Amino acid sequence: MRAPAAELTAPLTDAALVLAYRGGDERGATELVARHAAVVARFLAGAGGDPGEIDDLVQETFIRAFRALDGWRGESAFRSWLFSIASNLLKDQFRRRGGRTMLTLMDDDLHADDDPAATLEAREAERQLQAGLGTLPRLQREVFLLRAQQGMDYDAIATTLDTTPGAARVHYHHAVKRLKELMA
Amino acid sequence: MSPCALLSDRMVLVADGTADWSAAEAEHLASCPDCREEWRLIQGARRLGTEAARRTDAGRVSRLVLATLAGERRRRRWVRVGGLVGIAAAAALAIMVSTADRRGSGGEAGSIAVVGAEGLQLRLAELESLNEAELEAILDGLDVPLSEGAGGAPPALGDLDDTQLERVLRSLEG
The missing domain is CATH 1.10.1740.10 (RNA polymerase sigma factor, region 2, helix turn helix motif)
Incomplete structure (x- = not known):
């Protein structure tokens, strides 16, 4: 067939x-x-x-x-x-x-936008984010990136980084809390 | 689970484009500064490394990766071949040494065997001229068990009894 x-x-x-x-x-x-x-x-x-x-x-x-x-x-x-x-x-x-x-932000990471002010603001926000990521412990940084940048679920993150899904969730929330403080 | 935690779990899906905010979620996002901040972080994280990704030439990467791996495979093969050649050489050497040892320790017996064989050839050349009794005597000599005759030193004439000496003499006289 x-x-x-x-x-x-x-x-x-x-x-x-x-x-x-x-x-x-x-x-x-x-x-x-x-x-x-x-x-x-x-x-x-x-x-x-x-x-x-x-x-x-x-x-x-x-x-x-x-x-x-x-x-x-x-x-x-x-x-x-x-x-x-x-x-x-x-x-x-x-x-x-x-x-x-x-951790350095490449100039070309943000492409020219129709709104120069918005581009500038976004560029600054990302510079802060990159700088903030540099201050996080390695596991927190990588969990945050796998979740926020790569869109992975906690089970997959846990397998990738050899931890548990629960621990990955905690690392993510710690990272978000710390980044919010740094970018406030 | 709090509305913020629920929204946090949904943010990745919406950022991926695999889901949309529901009306309730959109309303919560608009009214919760904490969630808005997290949403901004996720959107920012999505843009990180885009230039590095754009600059990555997958074709070049795969060529270099495959070339490196092929080189490693070649090296491994040579190491294996070298190992086998080494083992073969060692085996050949061991055989040579062992053979030399055997010749060294059993050299006399070996030469006797050769002499014996030559002697047999000489005797065989004369067999046609022997009579029945003489041939019988030689056959009797050949019937001696291997453990007694072969491999060891030939019996000295002094060890033979009269009958045996008589046989030897007769065989030599033809």
Whole structure:
């Protein structure tokens, strides 16, 4: 029996792409990078990755992920797994920098708007947010970003950062409270 | 759960575009400064890192990643091949040493066996000229169990009894 056309044209799942790559088809890896590289870069930049090293960190995230594919059994989303690796990379980078968090807002993060005053205000708000994120403990910062920037639920955040959903919820609320105070 | 906590949980979905505010939620958001502040934080967080994402060249990343992994695989293969060659070399060396040892300790027996074989060849050349009794005597000699004859030193003439000496003499005289 023929599969419906919609099934034939449906994009492959991440798990299927992982399987393809493990079977020797490099297009699986290429497609996974195409799907997730930009999102990983956003997370790394938001979480304090050195702006000059974001490209390298993204590459290293994927290299570590593909090296350890045998360890990914698909219990968590592939993207969550990438965030988990990226988080560990940031931890290493943080240690190398002697405990300093580097959070800088790129000038182009805010694009020109029709309303220059609103753009200026938004730019200032984001500068404050970025600065505020830099003062948070690592776990609070990453939970906040995974929730607010990436839209992940607490279960997925807990799996990604190796904590519990309840703890992730508490970290998020602590982060929001602290950021509100800093931006008031 | 308080209205603020409920709204907090919904904010991500609305920011994702997968849900809209209900009328009650919109009303609460308009009247609650705390929730408005959180909503602003979420909207700000959504914009963070957009330039880094825009600048990421996924094609370049995947090429570099795959090249790195291919290089690692090549290196691993060479290490494996090197290991196998090492093991094979060690095995060959062990065999050589073991063979040399055996030759060293059993060298005399080996040479005797060769001499014995040569002697047998000489005797075999003469077999056609032997009579029945002589052939019988040689066959008797060959029937000696291996444990007694082969592998050990040939019996000295002094160890043979008269009958055996007689047989040897007869075989040598043809």
